[in-house]
Amino acid sequence: MIQLDVLKHLPGNWQIHINDSDSKQRWQTLSFTVDTYPEFNQPPTARIAVARTGTANRIQVKVVANDAENDRISVLWSPQEAPEILPDDGISGWKTLYLTHSGTHSFFIEINDDSTRYPGSGSTTSAGEGFRTLLRLDVTPSFRGDNMIKVTSSNLNSYHGSATKLLTFYRSNSPVYEPSSSWPAPYNGVTPPNSANMHINNIAVLDTSNTTLHSCVRIVKNGMPDNLDGIERFDINFSVLDLATGLIQVADIRAFNTAGALNENFELPDCSGQFDLNTNVYSDLIMVDGQVFDTGFGLSNAENLTFSLTSANAAP
Incomplete structure (x- = not known):
């Protein structure tokens, strides 16, 4: 029996x-x-945000985790430390990692939830000791005097047994941003709503309170990347001269995101706008009162830097 x-x-x-x-x-x-099939508890997903400190031999790391079943998530930075229980938003506090030698440093970060891995009874209620999701962080400091580091993060999932590269980017020491009346934020633009399903993480926004269009513009020529005085991307504030006809004028301009700031999702922001040097057409995705429009403007007066709206369609 x-x-x-x-x-x-x-x-x-x-x-x-x-x-x-x-x-x-x-x-x-x-x-x-x-005919009853067991339901397996899915492991948390996680990614890493990295910031350079003012000291050459250390960086700061933050974990952004999510669990599809809303289980409580904990982070184990090292076996010698107690796990950090994450708040409801799944974002950990900043952790300082020390670079103690030359070459590449590898760090392993465990992400766990508080639920059993698969159902059963007795000794079969869990799969035993071990991680649910393991993040591997490879950090290679530069010794060229440019204050840059290379960071590669991989998600080693216990279900798959393979590595998936999440991000590779360079970060320099970011200066402290000092806001001004013209530039209250380190870069222009806003993150589009999730419902918009955008392929880009930063778009222009029209501030209807002061009729100012805050945009980030890439310089292109015949659709190919180009630059003005060596600068490829600009923050531009446009004054809206006539809202009914869509007449705008350049009010302020600067290089884009020189502070190297990240958005609220700990990503480097994109530029949704572009200006074509050959056609003198400025096109952009603009958020107006929560709705996103795909727009086009033609240069109407080169001396006064005014642009006239030529097209505006609700973004799909």
Whole structure:
């Protein structure tokens, strides 16, 4: 009966024959179906945000984690420390990692939830010790005197057993940003709403309170990347001269995001706008009162730097 009890927990169609071992006569046949499939608890997903400190031999790291089943998430930075329980938003505090030697440093960060890995009873309620999700962080400091580091993060998932590269980027020491009346933020633009399903993480925004369009513009020529005086991307504030006709004028201009600031998702912001030097057309995705529009403007007066609206369609 022990064997039968085990079969009751294994999905499938089962048929059991009971025979007399001496006469070889079949005494009874039992058939039953087990159609309850176990539901496995999914591991948390996680990524890493990295910031350079003012000291050459250390960086700051923050974990951004999510669990599809809303389980409580904890982060284990090292075996010698107690796990850090993450708040509801899944964002950890900043952790300082020390670079103690030349070359690449590898750090491993465990991300765990507080639920059993798969259902059962007794000793089968969990898969035992070990991580749910493991982040590997490779940090290579530069010794060229440019204050840059290279960071590669991989998600080593216990279900897959393979590495998936999440991000590779360079960060320099970022100066402290000092806001001004014209530039209250380190870069122009806003993160589009999730419902917009944008492929870009930063778009222009129209401030209707002071009729100012805050945009970030890439310089292109015939659709190919270009620059003005060596600068490829600009923050531009446009004054809206006539809201009804869409007449705008350049009011302020500067290089884009010189502070190297990250957005609220700990990503380097994109530039949704572009200005084509060949056609003198400025095109952009602009958020107006929560709705996103795909727009186009033509240069109407090169001396006064005014642009006239040529197209505006609700973004799909």
